[in-house]
Amino acid sequence: MLMIIMLISLIVSLGSCVTIPCSFDVESRFEKYLDHTCKAYWSDSPSFTSGNAKVKPTKDMTGDLTKKDCTTTFNNTRLLPGKKYYLRLECKNDLKYTFKQATVAPSPTLTPSTLEVKEGTSVSLTCSAPAPCWSHPPALTWIPNRGQSQETLQENQDKTKVKTSVMNFTASHLHHGNKISCTAVYQKNRGSPDVTAETSLTPDISYSPKNVTVSVSPSGPVPENSNVSLTCSSNANPAVRNYTWYRADGDQEALIGTGQSFIVTVSKVKSTFFCKATNALGCERSRNLQIDFQCIRIKTSQFQSVPLVQYQRTAM
The missing domain is CATH 2.60.40.10 (Immunoglobulins)
Known part of the structure; x- marks a missing residue:
């Protein structure tokens, strides 16, 4: 019997949708045990069985385990933020296997991460954010919106899904020192507040x-x-x-x-x-x-002449 338990570190929000990309490999002598009876289980304790697992993914939530794909999607996840979770693979035979999973974080990424260009340069900024569920991809918003933007949704080789927005504009001196941010909004179920993550840069435009x-x-x-x-x-x-x-x-x-x-x-x-x-x-x-x-002018006083008065003496 082969049984290995390894720690899985997750960054998730209660009530949100999260996909844990996962693949595994086994020794060739165990491959014959990979069949439709295999199931994946999750728990916050390293000591658990399929019977007391905290999360029991259904078939439509889990990848094809027969093809060594253990990717698991949780809708309205019950995984608690900050908790340590463990994965257990059980088949109705002698095969028990575990795998190591990369950290999942819904923070957008800006490319390039810094912007130093001359005025008049054509600029292309790319904002990428994990899209755990196809049905509920994050909404990406540019603040401020400097130009036209185009969005795409794609799946990487490791089964992770990414929402991407590309904004194109011409650098201006008016952009210098003014922050540009990309915000990803993840909608949650059951009326819970949306999860918002932001990444920003401050352009250095020479002019x-x-x-x-x-x-x-x-x-x-x-x-x-x-x-x-x-x-x-x-x-x-x-x-x-x-x-x-x-x-x-x-x-x-x-x-x-x-x-x-x-x-x-x-x-x-x-x-x-x-x-x-x-x-x-x-x-x-x-x-x-x-x-x-x-122009300063000096004003002078004007004097009016007094006429002389002549007196005539009369004879006495």
């Missing part, structure tokens, strides 16, 4: 400077011949490595300085300024800026 703007301090009209500070700012990845300042006069542009901030003197001759931001991927310029000046 040339965007939204280049110039700010002035102090703002508003300023006295003639006073100094104002101009500051250039932008969004870029990698960061801006160089800021340059220009004075525009019609179609002519003159380089007047470098640095993120620049000080200019305001005069009554109207001048137009702009800046350029440059990083490793490109350059972008701001809109033209014209500084308003305030």
